Amino acid sequence: MLTVDEFQDILSQLKVRFADLRMHRTQSTTFVLKDGRAEELSTGVHQGISLRVLDRCWGFAYSTTTEKLREMLAYAARAAALGEGKVSLAEVSPKSYRGEVKAKQSPASLGSEEKLEILMRAHSAAEEHEGVASVTVSYHDAMVEFRYCSTEGAEIEVRYPWVSLQVQVVARDGGELQHAQERAGGVAGLEVLGDVEELAERACERALRLLRAKHSPAGRMKVVMDPKLTGVFIHEALGHAAEADHVLRGESVLAGMLGSTIAAEQVSIYDDPCIEGSPGYYLYDAEGVAARRKALVERGVLRAYLHTRETAGAMKQEAEGNARAQGYAFPPLPRMSNTCMQAGDAELEEMLECARRGVYLCGSRGGEVDTARGVFQFSAEEGFLIEGGELTTPLRDVSLSGETLEILRRIELIGRRREMHPGYCGKDGQLVPVGDLAPALLTTANVGGRV
């Protein structure tokens, strides 16, 4: 790969307003244990370079080889001359940094057999449960080297680890099948996995509970979201709408609302890439801007959008380190890191009591949001009926939908304990790891079910 000097050399030959280079090199190992069989073991190295030039618009080129990079760059530079010259970058002070995020327990400290041992422990814990038909345990570790430099003189080199593990369980009862999964992971070493047996057991218990679960009532009702679902909600519904590219393209319900009250007064939401060991942890973003914590919503008032240097420049705001890219083959976009909601002071019992009748929804199988309309939909992993202020019948295939702002305004109580959950966030074909740190909450929403 290129040295920093060679980087600077390529950059200095370009006659453009601005250019920057990124290099990613990822060494990773992936083990998939399907029903206890270690058939899918893989290991390898990904590496590549990307170069971005700003002329009348952006031209972006990437390559796995240095020779082809020049050919791709020729194309990108030609395209970059076709724009209308609308891009202006927010000023930042170019940084120089060289460092490493250290793992407490480095994946490299274990051999493949010992890593497989960890997967087997999770598998065995799941397999013991009667009714479990199939168990998949996936493990991934990586060591990432990231380099960045720009024509403004920024020079950044960071090395960081990644470890994650996922347990997926399918449970069967006669012709009935249900599945559940649990995941742990972050920018850390093996210590981030915690108790993998407990993780596997949680997945099993949920899959088995879903076999007995009933379909949910549908309609508008009181909803208590567990911390995991709250995390998905603030990420999907609020976080995406706060991404400045959506705002600038007229695709966000939050456009023009900075300084306005958009949520109940007790609601404060932050984007925080500075939480060590978390899934969305980083020191510098994909434009070499130092990462920092920022309030999106403070006591119900919208305070900021998430920016790249381009979107910040367009809105005359500050770039605060939210430009992220999946790897060398992707240009940076405004993205979330860890989306965090400030804890409140309610206990779960209090929220159930206050709801009296409604549903308690847990986790999420994923979701989607139409940021323009401010409408979201996601499926909960499972739910429970709330009757007389208590949890009763287990529910399945429950979806939650509604208008983001209305749900934020209708938040009545916020829980006192928060949980961090890892996830992958997709946008424009790019996946980046993110974290959601949130408490449970009580609100009113539309529940989709089949009863």
Added chain:
Amino acid sequence: MTPAGALQRISEQGFEGEVYVLECMRFRLEYSAMELRADAGYERGFGVRVLGGGRLGFGYSTHLETAVERALEIARCSAKAELEFAAPESYPEAKVYDRSVEALDVEQGRELLMQAVHACSEHATPTQASMSWACTRREVYNTSGVEAEQRSTEVGVHVMAVAGNASGIHFASARSLGKVSFAEVGRRAGWLAKSSKNASGAPERVESVVLKPVAVAELLEHVLVPAFSAENVQRGRSMLASKLGEQVFCENFSLYDDPTLPFSAGSCSFDDEGVATKRKALVERGVLRAYLHSLLTARRAGESSTGNAFRSSYASQPEIDATNLVVSGGGGAEEDGALVVHGLIGAHTANVVSGDFSLETRNAFYDGTPVRKAIIAGNVYEMLSTASFGSDAEEVAGVLTPSMRTESLRVTG
């Protein structure tokens, strides 16, 4: 190191081997209110599988030598896998390469993209439009003598439009320029946005739902196709397990996996394990006819691979997937008295194992009037045991299907 050199090195170590090479040039132009943006990229990488004493190892890298060494190293830890690499065979011709795609330059690309943008503007504001094209060379070699190579092209367009508080999305992808109508994609996105303005709430007690082709395609791909994967069948994760030959769906419904469609997004001559692809019936008049196999699942079942093992990149192992899906059906899909749904939000969140789903609709209409918000919930197996189909078949990104009418879904506002 050449692929032949890699296979020799693998043989010398006492292993059988397979080398997968993916070389790809991708171009993308994006138009938005912000500014034009252009991407160009080149990627070449190797995925190597080695098999020795029944143990399988997979290594990948942008350098073939590294991929080989990684694969040999990891194979030592793996469990026994009943895999045998593909045997040489002759591959069917497939229309997958269009010279005019390879010849596209950035100015022509922009012109095509602007066709979509302008057609959209006649109805609504295009907020984001992109077009992409790619030229790919895929190669598979193995120690059994397979030497497969195929060049292919891809073109895609995606338009997002906004009108008032309503939005519309449409897209297309195929392997030739001629098969993608840029103006039509733009027009449809704009029309969907415009017609969805001033929407009202969901009507009470709707018994019938008509899913338009895009919505049918989304449900089939995300919820139904995984059940045909022989891996899911063998591991007890498919509702279709042990039902071959049975009437699982209604007679109105037939489903084919068809890699031979000229210039369709999923067309190819061989899969990523070097097995020839072919058209096959998955469901014929409601009767389950076949599962989709890779080499591994076929061997376990004592059958032949159906040529349905594909990789998402050189760094990924082959996984079972359909090529192009073709739905043929009858019975009609009258829109009278039905909620007409053009797209779904979050079809990937459905329960792929049980087939249950509960999804927000995108661009739904009732009696010609737009509906602001409607959730449809049901089960894909129940739905296909009574559904009927129109005669308006349309191909959307590798899925060719008509509209479908069903009475089995619950609609809520």
